[in-house]
Structures are given as structure tokens and as C-alpha cells.
Amino acid sequence: MKTTTTGLAAGVLAGLLGLTTACVAPATGTAAGSPAAGTSATAGGHKRIAFFGFARANAFASATWAGIEEYAKAHDAEAEFFDPNFDAQTQVQQIQDAVTSKRFDVFVVQANDGAAVVPAVKQAVAAGITVVAEFTPVGTRYDTAESQVPGVITLIDVPTDNGRVLGELGVAACRSRKLDPCEVAYLEGFKSLPLDNARTEAAVKALTAEPGVKLAARVEGGYTKESGRKAMQDVLQSQPGVDVVIGSSQAVAGAESVLKGKDVLLVGNGGSRQAVRAVQEGRWFATYCLPERTAGAKAAELGLAKARGQNVSETNSETSLAPGGGKGTKDALAGVQGEYDE
Structure with a gap:
């Protein structure tokens, strides 16, 4: 992941670090x-x-x-x-x-x-x-x-493992509703970053390998609520029937605000307190957390x-x-909380 001294590059990396935040089971007070x-x-x-x-x-x-x-x-x-x-x-x-x-x-x-x-x-x-x-x-x-x-x-x-798990969670979301075809929108991070590209390709491979799952949209979603909100608006213009949305936890939080009233399953990439709570409350299908x-x-x-x-x-x-090997479904995150806030 190339990082320069420019403010833009620093901001990009700071956003990336919000991806994989921590999950801890409070019952013991000790991180998993x-x-x-x-x-x-x-x-x-x-x-x-x-x-x-x-x-x-x-x-x-x-x-x-x-x-x-x-x-x-x-x-x-x-x-x-x-x-x-x-x-x-x-x-x-x-x-x-x-x-x-x-x-x-x-x-x-x-x-x-x-x-x-x-x-x-x-x-x-x-x-x-x-x-x-x-x-x-x-x-x-x-x-x-x-x-x-x-x-x-x-x-x-491992970035490619992260991407593969995101794809698998997207497939699981499709199966949970028995949707065939199931249209998935993937909000990738930044196309300029090799690490992000490796993650994205692994996610896409896992999604497209599953019969009945269609990658309906692949757009840059970034790592802020605002970038996720805009990306979701763009997706809905061309793919109004999308069933599942995958992206960084920040981007998915932004997408969620656009999808009010729509029956769309959300998969985040990040295990902050906010993301974990969204899964536990049933607002998101899952989130990847370490x-x-x-x-x-x-x-x-x-x-x-x-x-x-x-x-x-x-x-x-x-x-x-990580609980569930990073696959933060509602069952895997029972009794779990993030170690810090986004």
C-alpha cells in the first residue's frame, strides 16, 4: 500500500484503518x-x-x-x-x-x-x-x-482472505433469503491502491463463483459515510433492484441512510462498536471484524x-x-462488542 507525505494519501490510509476494527467479548473482559x-x-x-x-x-x-x-x-x-x-x-x-x-x-x-x-x-x-x-x-x-x-x-x-470472506458473507446473505438471482453491489475501497484491488478481486471471485449470485454493480465506495452514500445513490440509479450491498463499514453506514425502507441486506468490513451493534440489532446481515x-x-x-x-x-x-474467524454474523457476534469506536 503506497503512502506518500501528501494529506490525501494520509487520509486514504486513515480511512483504510477503519476497516478492520476490534471485537471483544465483554463477558470475560478479555479480548478474544x-x-x-x-x-x-x-x-x-x-x-x-x-x-x-x-x-x-x-x-x-x-x-x-x-x-x-x-x-x-x-x-x-x-x-x-x-x-x-x-x-x-x-x-x-x-x-x-x-x-x-x-x-x-x-x-x-x-x-x-x-x-x-x-x-x-x-x-x-x-x-x-x-x-x-x-x-x-x-x-x-x-x-x-x-x-x-x-x-x-x-x-x-491477509487482504485477499479479507476479500474472500466478504464475498462469502455476501453469498450467505443471498442464501438467507433464497434469492435466485441475487443481485449484489460491491462498494470497493480505492481503485488506486494495490491492497484494495487485491481485496476486491478476491471478493468478486467468491461472489461470481456462486450460481445464482450476480455482481450487479462494482463501484468505488471509499471509507466515509459520505462516499458510501453517494456510491449507493449511483448504484440505485442503474440497479434499483439490488439485494445485497458489501463495503467498508463506513461506506455501508452511508449506504444504509439511502436504503431506508428498502429490503436490502448489508455486509460491512469493520468491527467497530457501531458496526457490531448494527449486526446485533439486525440492521446489517454481517460485518468482518478482528x-x-x-x-x-x-x-x-x-x-x-x-x-x-x-x-x-x-x-x-x-x-x-477473531470470533467466527472474522465472519461477524449475528450468531458469531452474540455477546461481543467492539474494542473502540470508529
């Missing part, structure tokens, strides 16, 4: 899949973690940081947030400077630009620092959770364990931490 306190990661001496997040002001990165910081404090470690404010080159420089400082044992990297950080990440690995790639891939492939840099641990949301605060804690757990000489899995997917 979060590491248990007192694990063997406490062995091996005091460690320091550097977190290279998207931006300190971003709620998504703040949720990741909260998980990292909480886990570090409970396991004889301390953590520091390096804030590039969505600037890819600033983030690269921060990683390089942290390597030179020799102050840290573990890096957790939320890459603003997965390709741009590769040289700096390789430098960190060569210096003996444990590196965990969190949420976004470090590299140029969007179809795998496997590490694209030797020695790097991954804990990511526990991001939990993911932050898990990234810290993996990094500290490896830094302390333990064997850890190099390849990890965030969907393993």
Missing part, C-alpha cells in the same frame, strides 16, 4: 484470543519493544498500542510508540534510527508502505532484533500471511518469546484471534 498473563514469555530478562504504528492519533493504531503496552508491562518489558503520522518515509527513518540506537530487542511494525520498509526491516533483522509485522504485510504480496522478509514474524490480516487490541498483545507476546530464545510460529494470521 488474548495471551494469558504469566506465560513463559516472562523468562529471559527485561526487554524493550519499539512499536512503529501508523499514527498515534489513529484509533486503530492506538488500539494496537494499548495491547502491546499492556502485555509488555505484565511481562517484564517496556514499550515505546514511534509516531510517523502516516508518513512512510518518516517511518522508515524511525526504524533505521532505532536499529542504530541499539536500545530495543523487539520491533512491532505496522507498515504504512509495506515495500518501503523492507530495507530497514532487513537491517533490523541483521542486527539481531526480533521483528513482528503486524496487520499489514511487509513486502509487496497481498495474498499470503507468510513472511516476505526472512526472519520476520508475521501477524497480519480484535486489534488483542492483536497488539499477541504481537508483543510473539516478539518477546522469540527475543527470549523460545520457538514461535513465524507465520500467523489475525483471523485466528
Whole structure:
């Protein structure tokens, strides 16, 4: 995902981060899949973690940081947030400077630009620092959770898996009404972003592989309520009989305002409190959600364990931490709430 220093690029990435917000079951007060306190990661001496997040002001990165910081404090470690404010080159420089400082044992990297950080990440690995790639891939492939840099641990949301699940949820929505044909509108993010294109193609493939499901519209819906509202208005002009709408949680919220009184099933891409509540109340059919605060804690757990000489899995997917594997249907989200607001 290419991110530049322009305000537009920063805004685009900030919107993308609203996609996959966190889900947590309140009954236990612990995020789904979060590491248990007192694990063997406490062995091996005091460690320091550097977190290279998207931006300190971003709620998504703040949720990741909260998980990292909480886990570090409970396991004889301390953590520091390096804030590039969505600037890819600033983030690269921060990683390089942290390597030179020799102050840290573990890096957790939320890459603003997965390709741009590769040289700096390789430098960190060569210096003996444990590196965990969190949420976004470090590299140029969007179809795998496997590490694209030797020695790097991954804990990511694979974009093509995200798209496939969205498509499958759209198919499930069609089946729930026994619609044949079932007309689906897909409100993709931004056609200019490779990550978004990979997600979209995977969603379209899952939808069109199902007999009786017709992709009636594929338009850019973006990551705001306003862009979703406008996209839905455009869709209805050409496809007034659409049955299912899929898009970012923000875009779907905007589309919902246009669809008042219409019997249309909605599938969002994001697990904020607002999106989860919409599914639980029956206003949306489903939403894709992952526990991001939990993911932050898990990234810290993996990094500290490896830094302390333990064997850890190099390849990890965030969907393993989520209720329903990210498929946030009403049943899967029973008793669940988002970890933070959009």
C-alpha cells in the first residue's frame, strides 16, 4: 500500500484503518484470543519493544498500542510508540534510527508502505532484533500471511482472505433469503491502491463463483459515510433492484441512510462498536471484524518469546484471534462488542 507525505494519501490510509476494527467479548473482559498473563514469555530478562504504528492519533493504531503496552508491562518489558503520522518515509527513518540506537530487542511494525520498509526491516533483522509485522504485510504480496522478509514474524490480516470472506458473507446473505438471482453491489475501497484491488478481486471471485449470485454493480465506495452514500445513490440509479450491498463499514453506514425502507441486506468490513451493534440489532446481515487490541498483545507476546530464545510460529494470521474467524454474523457476534469506536 503506497503512502506518500501528501494529506490525501494520509487520509486514504486513515480511512483504510477503519476497516478492520476490534471485537471483544465483554463477558470475560478479555479480548478474544488474548495471551494469558504469566506465560513463559516472562523468562529471559527485561526487554524493550519499539512499536512503529501508523499514527498515534489513529484509533486503530492506538488500539494496537494499548495491547502491546499492556502485555509488555505484565511481562517484564517496556514499550515505546514511534509516531510517523502516516508518513512512510518518516517511518522508515524511525526504524533505521532505532536499529542504530541499539536500545530495543523487539520491533512491532505496522507498515504504512509495506515495500518501503523492507530495507530497514532487513537491517533490523541483521542486527539481531526480533521483528513482528503486524496487520499489514511487509513486502509487496497481498495474498499470503507468510513472511516476505526472512526472519520476520508475521501477524497480519491477509487482504485477499479479507476479500474472500466478504464475498462469502455476501453469498450467505443471498442464501438467507433464497434469492435466485441475487443481485449484489460491491462498494470497493480505492481503485488506486494495490491492497484494495487485491481485496476486491478476491471478493468478486467468491461472489461470481456462486450460481445464482450476480455482481450487479462494482463501484468505488471509499471509507466515509459520505462516499458510501453517494456510491449507493449511483448504484440505485442503474440497479434499483439490488439485494445485497458489501463495503467498508463506513461506506455501508452511508449506504444504509439511502436504503431506508428498502429490503436490502448489508455486509460491512469493520468491527467497530457501531458496526457490531448494527449486526446485533439486525440492521446489517454481517460485518468482518478482528480484535486489534488483542492483536497488539499477541504481537508483543510473539516478539518477546522469540527475543527470549523460545520457538514461535513465524507465520500467523489475525483471523485466528477473531470470533467466527472474522465472519461477524449475528450468531458469531452474540455477546461481543467492539474494542473502540470508529
